[in-house]
Amino acid sequence: MNASAQPLTIKDFTSDQEVRWCPGCGDYAILKTIQKLMPKINQPKENIVFVSGIGCSSRFPYHMNTYGFHTIHGRAAAIATGVKLTNPALDVWVITGDGDGLSIGGNHMTHLLRRNVNLQILLFNNEIYGLTKGQYSPTSKTGTQSPSTPDGSVDAPLRPCSFALGAGAKFVARTIDTETQQMAPVMLRAHEHKGASFVEIYQNCPVYNDGVFEYIKDKKSAADTRLVLEDGKPLTFGADNQRGIRLNPKRLALEIVTLGEDGVTEADLLVHDEGNMVLAQMLADLKAPAFPEPLGILYCDPMAPEFVDGVYQQRQAVRDKKPPADLNALLRSGHTWQVD
Amino acid sequence: MSTVEKFVNQDGVIHAKSVVVRFAGDSGDGMQLTGNNFTEATAIYGNDLATFPDFPAEIRAPAGATFGVSAFQIYFGAEDVTTAGDDVDVLVVMNPAALITNLKDLLSGGLILVDAGAFTDKNMNRAGYKTNPLEDGSLDAYRVMAIDITKQAVEAVKDFGLSHRFAVRCKNMWTLGLVMWLFDRNRDATIDGLEKKFAARPEIAKANIAALNAGHAYGETAELPSGVEIYMVPRADVEPGLYRNTTGTEALAYGLLAGSQLSGLPLTFASYPITPASSLLHTLSALKEFEVITFQAEDEIAAACAAIGASFAGSLGVTSSSGPGISLKGEAISLACATELPLLVINTQRAGPSTGLPTKPEQSDLNQALFGRHADTMVPVIAASTSVDCFEVAIEAIRLATRFMTPVILLSDAYLANASEPWHLPDINTYEPFPVTHATDPDGFTPANRDASTLARVWAKPGTPGLEHRIGGIEKDFASGDISYDSDNHQKMTTLRKAKIDGIAQFIPEQSITLGAPGGKLAVVGWGSTHGAIHQAVKHCRQQDMDVSHIHVRHLMPLPTNLGDLLKTYDRILVPEMNTGQFVAVLRSKYLIDAQPLNKVSGQPFKIREIEAAIKVQLEGVSR
Ligand code: SF4
Numbered sequence: 001m002n003a004s005a006q007p008l009t010i011k012d013f014t015s016d017q018e019v020r021w022c023p024g025c026g027d028y029a030i031l032k033t034i035q036k037l038m039p040k041i042n043q044p045k046e047n048i049v050f051v052s053g054i055g056c057s058s059r060f061p062y063h064m065n066t067y068g069f070h071t072i073h074g075r076a077a078a079i080a081t082g083v084k085l086t087n088p089a090l091d092v093w094v095i096t097g098d099g100d101g102l103s104i105g106g107n108h109m110t111h112l113l114r115r116n117v118n119l120q121i122l123l124f125n126n127e128i129y130g131l132t133k134g135q136y137s138p139t140s141k142t143g144t145q146s147p148s149t150p151d152g153s154v155d156a157p158l159r160p161c162s163f164a165l166g167a168g169a170k171f172v173a174r175t176i177d178t179e180t181q182q183m184a185p186v187m188l189r190a191h192e193h194k195g196a197s198f199v200e201i202y203q204n205c206p207v208y209n210d211g212v213f214e215y216i217k218d219k220k221s222a223a224d225t226r227l228v229l230e231d232g233k234p235l236t237f238g239a240d241n242q243r244g245i246r247l248n249p250k251r252l253a254l255e256i257v258t259l260g261e262d263g264v265t266e267a268d269l270l271v272h273d274e275g276n277m278v279l280a281q282m283l284a285d286l287k288a289p290a291f292p293e294p295l296g297i298l299y300c301d302p303m304a305p306e307f308v309d310g311v312y313q314q315r316q317a318v319r320d321k322k323p324p325a326d327l328n329a330l331l332r333s334g335h336t337w338q339v340d
Numbered sequence: 341m342s343t344v345e346k347f348v349n350q351d352g353v354i355h356a357k358s359v360v361v362r363f364a365g366d367s368g369d370g371m372q373l374t375g376n377n378f379t380e381a382t383a384i385y386g387n388d389l390a391t392f393p394d395f396p397a398e399i400r401a402p403a404g405a406t407f408g409v410s411a412f413q414i415y416f417g418a419e420d421v422t423t424a425g426d427d428v429d430v431l432v433v434m435n436p437a438a439l440i441t442n443l444k445d446l447l448s449g450g451l452i453l454v455d456a457g458a459f460t461d462k463n464m465n466r467a468g469y470k471t472n473p474l475e476d477g478s479l480d481a482y483r484v485m486a487i488d489i490t491k492q493a494v495e496a497v498k499d500f501g502l503s504h505r506f507a508v509r510c511k512n513m514w515t516l517g518l519v520m521w522l523f524d525r526n527r528d529a530t531i532d533g534l535e536k537k538f539a540a541r542p543e544i545a546k547a548n549i550a551a552l553n554a555g556h557a558y559g560e561t562a563e564l565p566s567g568v569e570i571y572m573v574p575r576a577d578v579e580p581g582l583y584r585n586t587t588g589t590e591a592l593a594y595g596l597l598a599g600s601q602l603s604g605l606p607l608t609f610a611s612y613p614i615t616p617a618s619s620l621l622h623t624l625s626a627l628k629e630f631e632v633i634t635f636q637a638e639d640e641i642a643a644a645c646a647a648i649g650a651s652f653a654g655s656l657g658v659t660s661s662s663g664p665g666i667s668l669k670g671e672a673i674s675l676a677c678a679t680e681l682p683l684l685v686i687n688t689q690r691a692g693p694s695t696g697l698p699t700k701p702e703q704s705d706l707n708q709a710l711f712g713r714h715a716d717t718m719v720p721v722i723a724a725s726t727s728v729d730c731f732e733v734a735i736e737a738i739r740l741a742t743r744f745m746t747p748v749i750l751l752s753d754a755y756l757a758n759a760s761e762p763w764h765l766p767d768i769n770t771y772e773p774f775p776v777t778h779a780t781d782p783d784g785f786t787p788a789n790r791d792a793s794t795l796a797r798v799w800a801k802p803g804t805p806g807l808e809h810r811i812g813g814i815e816k817d818f819a820s821g822d823i824s825y826d827s828d829n830h831q832k833m834t835t836l837r838k839a840k841i842d843g844i845a846q847f848i849p850e851q852s853i854t855l856g857a858p859g860g861k862l863a864v865v866g867w868g869s870t871h872g873a874i875h876q877a878v879k880h881c882r883q884q885d886m887d888v889s890h891i892h893v894r895h896l897m898p899l900p901t902n903l904g905d906l907l908k909t910y911d912r913i914l915v916p917e918m919n920t921g922q923f924v925a926v927l928r929s930k931y932l933i934d935a936q937p938l939n940k941v942s943g944q945p946f947k948i949r950e951i952e953a954a955i956k957v958q959l960e961g962v963s964r
Contacts, residue, residue: 015810017810017822017823044805045805045808046802046803046804046805046806046807046808047802047803049653049802051649054813061810061812062810062812062823064810065808066808067802067808067809067810068809068810068811068812069649069652069679069810069811069812070810070811070812070813070814071645071648071675071812071813072645072671072672072675072813075641075642075645075672077642078637078638078641078642078643078645078646078649079645079646079648079649079652080649081635081637081642081646081649082608082610082635082645082646082647082648082649082650082651082652082653082657083649083650083652083653083802084649085608085633085635085646085649085650086606086608086633086649086650086653086654086655087653087654087655087801087802087803089803090653090802090803107638107639107642108638108641108642108645110638111637111638111642311633311635314628315628315633318628318629319628319629322628322629323629324629325627325629325630325631327594327597327598327601327630327768328767328768328769330594330597330627330630331584331594331765331766331768332582332584332765334584335380335384335529335532335533335584335585336582336583336584336765337383337384337582337583337584338581338582338583339386339578339579339580339581339582339583340580
């Protein structure tokens with residue numbers, strides 16, 4: 001309860017439900033980070049609602065001592081929209097996965113982002129179906145061997161951040177399950193953003209897809225595989241930030257350069273601009289191993305209109321013009337006649 | 341029967357107890373508007389009435405095509421009228437296609453009012469006429485009033501500077517004027533309506549009014565063919581009070597608002613466009629001064645889910661569709677069953693399967709409503725019987741959903757949605773409120789707490805301090821509401837969910853006899869929009885001293901507690917349905933009675949005489 005004046009702690013947000021993820025699952029680290037973060041978001045606990053679909057990640061709400069709704073496969077986005085439409089004051093977090101949010105629920109995700117409903121979407125991307133025992137998912141790399149693709153998957157994967165930008169998302173970010181230091185500020189920004197905030201989390205599934213993000217999780221090679229984004233700062237990476245990203249205007253493509261080589265200076269590098277949609281789309285397209293993959297906030301447009309606000313403003317505008325609701329008067333509107 | 345037997349012709353005036361008029365023309369001829377205006381004038385005149393708009397699925401069919409014919413039928417008279425009528429007395433047709441597709445329903449001796457100007461070679465060819473039916477004697481069995489309406493209308497509006505296209509469009513108002521003269525109707529309401537409708541374009545309003553008046557004047561002054569006289573249809577003896585016309589859609593929308601007011605709950609109405617259910621979304625979207633948020637979702641599933649999210653957040657979620665859309669909502673409805681959240685699901689049924697006949701009525705989604713979901717997910721089902729009844733049924737559905745914390749399915753159909761009838765307007769203040777309270781006390785709270793008498797789960801909404809809890813689709817522990825995979829608990833919870841829905845029978849009215857008496861040779865048992873046709877058929881048969889009663893069932897799940905015993909007092913049971921026999925199967929299996937089906941799935945409502953004939957067959961069987 002939030003009745004006492006005591007500040008809330010992680011304990012207040014930890015439910016008494018036994019956590020049932022596999023040992024070593026990346027979901028544990030994400031849960032811990034979010035639980036730790038909750039006291040910092042300045043929301044009364046009773047206003048926080050976690051809504052999830054189906055999948056390993058979607059068990060998340062059971063472990064948060066807030067309001068929670070574990071719904072059906074793919075539909076968390078639609079259910080959360082109904083929650084916000086009904087009570088815009090609630091602080092809603094949608095928890096979903098690559099299968100839940102981008103395969104069976106891809107349509108709802110598209111429209112949630114397009115409408116820009118004010119809530120946070122945490123998409124746990126483990127590039128596999130965990131709960132149904134390891135089938136390949138829409139984000140699995142081509143060639144992924146799984147029970148349903150014993151000879152390797154044939155189809156091309158979908159890139160969650162590119163998808164979100166394409167759908168018109170106004171806040172798109174990426175983080176890694178175990179990188180608490182990097183994840184926490186991203187989550188705070190996502191929460192702060194008024195609109196649908198989309199956060200892709202690279203999440204390791206040690207049972208069915210172990211090590212799939214090792215190229216970027218491994219601290220030893222992190223400097224070369226991560227492009228950590230900071231608004232207003234040049235796009236650099238590598239040991240001592242000696243390498244950077246430059247725009248090749250002839251090819252209209254990004255390319256890697258090394259500072260000091262061929263006369264390249266920091267002035268030649270692209271500077272990250274969260275408000276630049278074209279840059280965000282190019283960044284979202286960067287893939288290992290050819291490029292380091294961006295982490296942090298790819299895109300943020302804080303000025304875009306929010307859906308539920310629009311709905312209530314429009315309603316108010318109509319109410320300002322019409323006489324107050326009167327059901328008897330409504331029934332008697334139009335042509336009526338009296339029988340004596 | 342022919343009109344000659346039905347009507348008394350005296351001093352150039354035809355005296356009729358009731359008349360059926362059908363307006364038919366191209367989709368673009370404005371027949372629905374014409375019919376609605378005539379309906380309004382008829383209601384104001386004081387006849388009882390019922391209407392049946394029958395329009396094609398194509399939005400803009402090619403002009404003159406038979407599949408593009410749009411019709412509007414009205415049955416009005418001095419007696420209580422509960423259907424749109426079996427046979428047509430007066431057929432108004434705007435082109436050859438409308439004549440060829442509607443003539444079969446006209447009584448012999450009936451009157452055809454026809455726009456001769458539309459009988460061009462091209463139009464006749466397209467309709468399939470080899471020779472001109474107005475000239476080749478094929479209409480000799482009828483009285484024909486062939487007027488070049490197009491020319492008359494264009495002439496009537498020539499002073500208003502309209503383009504030829506707009507001038508021709510006034511022909512429906514010219515025709516309406518003439519029909520109003522024929523039945524002695526007053527034009528004031530139509531004129532009012534035209535002035536409002538075209539407030540921004542006064543020249544169009546004026547032209548239409550001029551056409552209306554010209555049509556009326558034509559009737560008064562022109563030399564009419566012999567046999568065409570004014571009809572006198574006496575006023576009906578109706579209860580005193582204030583009336584309006586309503587379609588089922590309007591009554592349903594207003595009923596939802598009434599239920600919201602009586603429960604004290606705002607509504608979140610989430611829907612996805614589908615014929616013939618969309619008009620409910622349109623109606624509510626224009627009523628923002630009321631406590632209703634409307635949401636056009638990205639698909640049917642999202643609409644159901646957004647409504648469930650709304651109910652979780654403490655409003656009443658409502659979702660509306662037609663059969664195919666309800667199929668898509670199935671999984672979500674089961675989630676609402678599992679989490680025991682209130683949800684109202686409205687199905688405006690249409691002829692199926694699949695796209696079927698999207699503008700035509702059928703009652704073939706009863707099985708879907710009763711059984712069409714995975715697992716043991718019983719849901720209360722309630723059906724509207726008339727357009728006006730949609731109001732009452734909407735309130736009752738909201739009462740059940742909120743009192744028992746359950747999804748409720750409300751069945752309407754394409755006929756009720758579009759058909760209009762006079763509505764003796766109720767006073768909302770005379771309805772018993774059923775205020776809903778959300779939990780607020782953290783003391784001893786679990787999301788599994790229930791009301792001992794209704795078995796309804798507690799409703800605690802996010803935003804309430806101290807009641808933070810989780811719900812979801814996984815089976816829940818009976819006592820704590822936490823997730824539980826325990827097998828005994830699942831048995832207990834399944835039994836509980838069933839007991840809750842079965843128990844609703846204790847909270848709904850006992851089954852009454854709609855017309856007739858308990859015991860006897862035959863009961864005709866119906867549900868939904870067959871009410872009117874069954875009612876008239878049983879009434880006619882009883883007037884002929886036949887031993888038959890009408891029982892109309894509103895609550896289809898659970899059924900009223902006394903229904904089985906009541907049905908067993910009759911020798912025979914006949915169940916007319918616009919499907920292949922769904923409710924009859926329920927009655928047979930539930931009560932082990934030999935109920936007999938009467939089925940019609942032509943996309944058209946039952947005719948009274950079809951049910952009368954079936955009653956006679958049943959009664960002959962009894963006496964044998
Ligand atoms: S299957 Fe994979 S994603 Fe699911 S809980 Fe186990 S480790 Fe985590």
